[in-house]
Amino acid sequence: MGLNLAQKIIRDHLAEGELRPGREIALRIDQTLTHDAMGTMTLLQFEAMDIPRVKTRLSLCYVDHSMMQAGFQNADDHMFLQTMAARYGLLFSRPGNGICHQVHLERFSEPGETLLGSDSHTPTCGAVGMLAIGAGGLDVAVAMAGGPYYLKMPSVVQVILKGKLLPWVASKDLILDLLRRLGVKGGLGRIFEFAGEGVETLTVPQRATVCNMGTELGATTSLFPSDQMVHSFLRAQGREGAWKPLSADPDAGYDESIELDLSSLEPLMACPSSPDEVVPVREVEGIAVDQVCVGSCTNSSYIDLMTVAAILKGKRVHPAVSFTVTPGSRQVLQMISEAGALTDLIAAGARILECSCGPCNGTGQAPATGAVSVRSFNRNFPGRSGTTPDQVYLCSPQVAAAIAVTGRVTDPRRLGDAPRTELPELFAADDGMILRPPENSEQVEIRRGPNIKPLPRSTAPAESLRAPVLLKTGDNVSTDDIIPAGAKLGPLRSNVPASAEYVFERIDSSFPTRAKEAGAGIVVGGWNYGQGSSREHAALVPAYLGVKAVLAKSFARIHQSNLINVCILPLTFADEADYDRIEQGDLLEMVGARDRVAAGSDLVIVNVTKGIEIPVRHALTPRQVEVYRAGGMLNYFRGKAPA
């Protein structure tokens, strides 16, 4: 039996292990990316490894998240990142150049290569046949230092696309349909590989939307073959030399298969407050809308904005609606300007924002109290917009534009003929805002403002675990719930002690105080604990507050790795019904926890308060056990770094 595309790229980068689902493998990493929200910590971790220069073929640091300079903090971080990039051999994408995933797709994506990014939407580059995976910042730092990336070999799901999208239906509707069918846990431990006759009808930006939001399925990554569509895209970017054909073998095997007829899709919408709460737009028509935002790494491409501008041309944004447009990159902004589409958007009443993440992570444009916000983004977890509670709907740019005009949820098919927009023959390729490291990089002075605090160091775990349950949560707790993003906390990303004051702020604002008083603690969670952003602060900062273990029904992939990397033990219930036998405040004890984890023995937590025993499990690989026993990845990797 032949290999599918994911298996081929993994085989070509395999440093350890074998291609059997569930077994740990190690991948050689060609490229890495990080950004300002994770990058300060990632680069501090890299610095702590004492490696003089990155060892990857290409590593980039983008500034796209924390753009507001309401104080010195973000500016400090940007300057630190710029000088660290120059010192250690990374390319630096300056503030204003665009969102990391959009710029990376345009300027650096390469079929057949591996990309590890400290951002959960790194799979966006799967649109060109690249194996692009999101990870915690420490894993990215290790890759920059030349170490492999470890993960459990995912199963590969073939998504067979048939037919062609109808007018007014977007590739966003394709991924929303998958979310409707599979849910936010439907991709855990899986790679989604797209195949079938429908693939060739989708442009690279359309594919990028699908790969980007495959993250919301919980997938390890998503990818498309590198075909003529990819060739045209890379040629138009002036990067034809990066292209090579790549596809699955004709007799490739897959672990699962799904069929999806593109021509059966209709405009869809995810309702508050989860990306899988998907319904046809026609079922929620008429809801009054206060805010519409187009942008984010999901839908801010040239084609997306040209389409929105074509819908708005000659019309006015509804007076009840605040309508924002965020171009994904400077390339997009320049091209919609040259095409006259920017003028059309301005004339219609759009508020044009800087090329950055912006409203997507709550950095500006937080909706008014009680307001309905419709966004072309990828996530609508509660409070992510910056307003609590919020009512955020997710949809395609086409649907968003229709709503901006009517002021109500509207099926865009009511607007008559769909606009036709084409990919350009040539994109505006100007890398002038990407700084390359100098030859004499060892002479670069690192500028470390007062906002850059020292990296907290973890120590090896104690032999036994005895601590109270500091918090018991429900299902699908996101990293946004653990440590929020947004304008308020963005400036504190390089300051763990200050960030610690906001841990679980949305669930229980007394958590930091209680954690400090207890000195050590345990968090109990439901299903899919730690979904969403790859934000390692959601592990790092609780570790700083003394969290020693998280006991949950299940974990999201990246968060589980992040917990182990900072020496928090992730445990699952052997019997999920035992979740109900623990309450917040209970004292839990696991005698000999450290050695029992290492020995693979049966694990039992004693609920001292209730006088009962609760069998638990861990899913740490032998390597992860060593990471845990060493007190986290940084301690483990130091001394093991390749020469």
Ligand code: F3S
């Ligand atoms: Fe930025 Fe939102 Fe994407 S925060 S990287 S635009 S998911």
